Structure formats: C-alpha cells, structure tokens
Amino acid sequence: MTRDVQITFDCADPAALAAFWAEVLGYELQPPPEGFDTWEAALAAFGVPQSEWNARSAIVAEGAPRVFFQRVPEGKTAKNRMHLDVRVAPGLTGDERMQTLQAEASRLEALSATVAYRVEPDGRMEQGFITMLDPEGNELCLD
Incomplete structure (x- = not known):
C-alpha cells in the first residue's frame, strides 16, 4: 500500500x-x-x-x-540529512547537461539561491550535478 x-x-x-x-x-x-x-x-x-x-x-x-x-525558532546549524534533487536535465549528458544545469542554477541565483559546488561529469559513473543552497541554507541538487 x-x-x-x-x-x-x-x-x-x-x-x-x-x-x-x-x-x-x-x-x-x-x-x-x-x-x-x-x-x-x-x-x-x-x-x-x-x-x-x-x-x-x-x-x-x-x-x-x-x-x-x-x-521554527532555531536556525539551520548543520548539513541537511536529506535534500531534494531537482531533475532539470534527465537524459542529458556531457556539455549539454552541464549547460542546462548551469542555466537553472543562474535562474535560482536570481531568486536568492547560492551555488555551493559543482561536480563535473567524469566519463565513467558521474554524470555531473550542481549543489545549491536555498535562501535559508537548505541544500538542493540540480540533477
């Protein structure tokens, strides 16, 4: 169920x-x-x-x-144990994928998000993603 x-x-x-x-x-x-x-x-x-x-x-x-x-009265004090992966580039690979992710990261930066770090594709297992922080510091990944 x-x-x-x-x-x-x-x-x-x-x-x-x-x-x-x-x-x-x-x-x-x-x-x-x-x-x-x-x-x-x-x-x-x-x-x-x-x-x-x-x-x-x-x-x-x-x-x-x-x-x-x-x-809630307290602020965020540590890394989230859970976060959302926002799937903005499903099926895309390489430069096309990273350009799509970067375009979305730029859109979210205009809404007060910040880029924490970017992981590039490695040609093996890693497809690439961008980790961001929402306006209150909660992590999210553009995937």
Missing part, C-alpha cells in the same frame, strides 16, 4: 521560502480555504493573531507531494 507524502521544511520565513520553492518546483502556493479570497482574510476570520500569519505556508501541484513550510 502506498501512502501520500508531505515534505516539510523547518524555516524562519515560511512565506518567502514557499515562494522560492514554488518557483523551483513549478508548484503554486496552496490556495486559501473555500469561501476566502486570501489567506489573510481566512486567518483573520479564524482569529489567528497577525503575528502568526507567517507561521506556516504550503505549495501544491496536482499529483505531487504537498510541500509544507513551518516557522
């Missing part, structure tokens, strides 16, 4: 990180509950204090896992 999965990020700014990852993955921000035009209107109606309006956010895409962002 398979189960639905949600991917959860602990972070300092859920709204900003959700917007970043929506761009990375081609997702959209989760729409507000039925009957509300905005999340702000829903949260106000639910009596959530305005100071808590950015405590959580989520992004969604049909047929894909929901990605949830929750504010």
Whole structure:
C-alpha cells in the first residue's frame, strides 16, 4: 500500500521560502480555504493573531507531494540529512547537461539561491550535478 507524502521544511520565513520553492518546483502556493479570497482574510476570520500569519505556508501541484513550510525558532546549524534533487536535465549528458544545469542554477541565483559546488561529469559513473543552497541554507541538487 502506498501512502501520500508531505515534505516539510523547518524555516524562519515560511512565506518567502514557499515562494522560492514554488518557483523551483513549478508548484503554486496552496490556495486559501473555500469561501476566502486570501489567506489573510481566512486567518483573520479564524482569529489567528497577525503575528502568526507567517507561521506556516504550503505549495501544491496536482499529483505531487504537498510541500509544507513551518516557522521554527532555531536556525539551520548543520548539513541537511536529506535534500531534494531537482531533475532539470534527465537524459542529458556531457556539455549539454552541464549547460542546462548551469542555466537553472543562474535562474535560482536570481531568486536568492547560492551555488555551493559543482561536480563535473567524469566519463565513467558521474554524470555531473550542481549543489545549491536555498535562501535559508537548505541544500538542493540540480540533477
């Protein structure tokens, strides 16, 4: 039996990180509950204090896992034990692959990501990838 999965990020700014990852993955921000035009209107109606309006956010895409962002008080202190590989160059090899990965890395840098390092193809097993950090320092690989 398979189960639905949600991917959860602990972070300092859920709204900003959700917007970043929506761009990375081609997702959209989760729409507000039925009957509300905005999340702000829903949260106000639910009596959530305005100071808590950015405590959580989520992004969604049909047929894909929901990605949830929750504010936590502590910052990131070590390398992630898990990260997402964003498959932007499946089936590509050599220069074409690395050019495609670099183009995506440049797009994400414009969204406040940073390149951590780049691994070149070795002609044997390694196809090449670029490891990046999201705006809060979480690792992701462009593969």
